[in-house]
Amino acid sequence: QLHLVESGGGLVQPGGSLRLSCAVSGLTKNYYAMAWFRQAPGKERELVSALPWRGRTEYYSDSVKGRFTISRDNTKNTIYLQMNSLKPEDTAVYYCAVDQTLFRQSWAGSPLIGDFGSWGQGTQVTVSS
Numbered sequence: 001q002l003h004l005v006e007s008g009g010g011l012v013q014p015g016g017s018l019r020l021s022c023a024v025s026g027l028t029k030n031y032y033a034m035a036w037f038r039q040a041p042g043k044e045r046e047l048v049s050a051l052p053w054r055g056r057t058e059y060y061s062d063s064v065k066g067r068f069t070i071s072r073d074n075t076k077n078t079i080y081l082q083m084n085s086l087k088p089e090d091t092a093v094y095y096c097a098v099d100q101t102l103f104r105q106s107w108a109g110s111p112l113i114g115d116f117g118s119w120g121q122g123t124q125v126t127v128s129s
């Protein structure tokens with residue numbers, strides 16, 4: 001059974017930066033795509049960014065493209081989300097997730113929440129002055 005732990009959230013002013021980390025335990029080798037989702041109060045959970053297991057094709061939602069960068073270190077079973085130029089509308093609980101499909105290298109369209117079967121508990125990101 002996989003265990004995911006997010007860290008790095010907090011309070012930041014608009015225009016600031018944060019780096020989220022997600023450590024995955026329970027895997028000898030991480031051959032799974034991984035993703036970051038977020039959920040703001042009163043809203044549905046939405047995809048922020050996803051990265052296939054080899055990390056060759058990055059997916060970003062339009063709202064974060066150009067500001068956020070996803071990366072992974074498979075030697076540490078950890079993924080990261082570098083968030084720059086943060087806006088108040090980025091305020092949400094951020095979750096990392098592990099794909100249910102082994103060796104997925106791409107998606108036909110956008111990654112779907114149903115593609116991911118293991119989730120962390122989330123880390124709060126608040127962007128406010």
